[in-house]
Amino acid sequence: MSFVNTFDNQTNCPTPLMQKFKGLLQPISDKELEKLAHLSSSITRQHFGYTMRLFAPLYLSNECINNCTYCGFSRSNQILRVTLKKEQVVAEAVHLHSLGFRSLLLVAGEHPKFVSDGYLEECIKEIRNLIPSIALEVGPMETPEYERMVIAGCESLVVYQETYDRDTYNQLHTSGPKKNFNWRLECPERAYEGGFRKIGIGALFGLSEWKTEALALASHLAYLQRNCWKANYTVSFPRIRPAAGGFNPGHNLTDKDFLQLIFAFRI
Template identity: 60%
Template sequence: MDAASDTLWEKQKKVSVLARADLPYFGHSMTFSETYAAGECLKSPLVQRFARLIEPCSDATIQRMARESSALTRRHFGKTMRLFAPIYLSNECINSCSYCGFSRENAILRVTLEIEETAREADHLVKEGYRNILLVAGEHPKFVSGDYLMRTMERLRPMVPSLSLEVAPMETEEYAPLVKAGADGLVVYQETYHAETYREMHLTGPKKDYAWRLDCPERAYAAGFRRIGIGALFGLWKWQEEALALAAHLEHLQKNCWKSQLTVSMPRLRPAAGEFQPRYILPDREFIQVMCALRICFPHVGIVLSTREMPELRDAVAPLGVTMMSAGSHTEPGGYTGQGKDKLHQTVRGKAQEPTGGERAEEQFAISDARTTAEVAARLRELGLEPVWKDWDPAILNAA
């Protein structure tokens, strides 16, 4: 394929071999996509231990795991629970993903927030107490470009000490300016580690590239992100295999990206536009088992729990191993303050149409825990945990 016929995302993905050779991470080990394809990473003693912990077992065994998980969490993290909230910048997307509400196939109301609109969303969250915000966007280089993200970071940095990104995967050279602008965390979920299912779920767009996404955390590490989060979307493939792959990925990152703090999440599919139905169910009991197994095998890794889960389950597992929770979340652009309502437009397979109704942009998925931030914080205190709104300030790096 010549340069003239390259698609936009193919151009963005091209890497200079010489430039990669100069990066501190690449060149010293195989990437995870390479080690996972070889299969050897699933045979490590740690992953084999994890495999035994997620085998079918009695309630008494899960209770013992829960006690051990809780004890390890208190030992390494104390009684703190970091709270964060997402701000959705855009629900525009060029990918066709069967399970996602933002898929270009869905006829939904879309909008991309302007910089000042995002600042008003952030100001709302800051007034609620948040000092840790995750910026989320669909994958559309026309609307969510590197320059757009840079300007967003520069605008929010004086307001918010800790800013993380959950956006389209990039090259290390593209991430580096965002880190310099103030992004300290990068979150990227593989969705499913099962390659065949991945190909089936991602029909068109740059997200079709399985290995490109799988190696994204390592590119982010090379760019200097202080925190890196990974996860699998449970419901697309067999939960046991997804959990094993997730454990193998964590071990790989611990060995090769050891300067960054790692977090892991286990989101389960929720209702969304397109009405995709989960193919495989991860029941609550096994959800708790996997979470405890992750804590036992990875005692220093943060475990993230979102508002996808019901309040009762979140309350039950919060003391067992979770170290970071979202609260009072909205999964649509402008969800907190109504920003962008005057620019709503509807698209069908990427083509704009006249809106057929509705007063807000489509959400990525329906949340399950609709409690306010204050209600979640109060419940955590009742459980003996300490909500933490701020655990980082860039000034630390400048301290003498």
């Protein structure tokens, strides 16, 4: 059993939690939004106080074997492709460490060579004594491959479904392994089985209607918290921005809607 098995029927029997969440996404006035902001802030302060954890992304490579119409890294885009050598990765980590960062997110396009030749593992091993918190945002892997990353010293995984709308997903991902919707949807569960205990999920807002996207994302989070309960989860709400390829998003998440989305998830 995985989230894929229940995903298509998730709206048939909404839980009380999902019904509450859906209610928080209904159109509201500016005054009502301000009330949500105060409630959201009080919950955040209760759990985290006034602390804020910062991380820095470290881009390892923009090589990618996927064609995604909205992404600047897309294989068909005629851009300069660069993959850092391990000594360059270390130099970048040393610089970020000097700026005060102790948490890094290693980012790369999806290419099998990053896993097959041990590149990612070596990068992690090279910086783990300098950077205590290392996370990955790369192409989905098999469970044994995730086990290798954890053993190497990686503690967190970030993977965004991009969009939870199957039709939109199929239209936007035209070739490459990323075209497999279910394979990506099951990625957090494989990472959990591989030993990751900090997992980040999210959707790229602007690819599909934002409220439908938010409900699917919330349902995914609830499933993971219920079935993969030993892990801690983060949720991200990136908005689509201009990139190489000239993609124009068909949906807009306004600043007001963006705030309401964040408040709803916190509450």
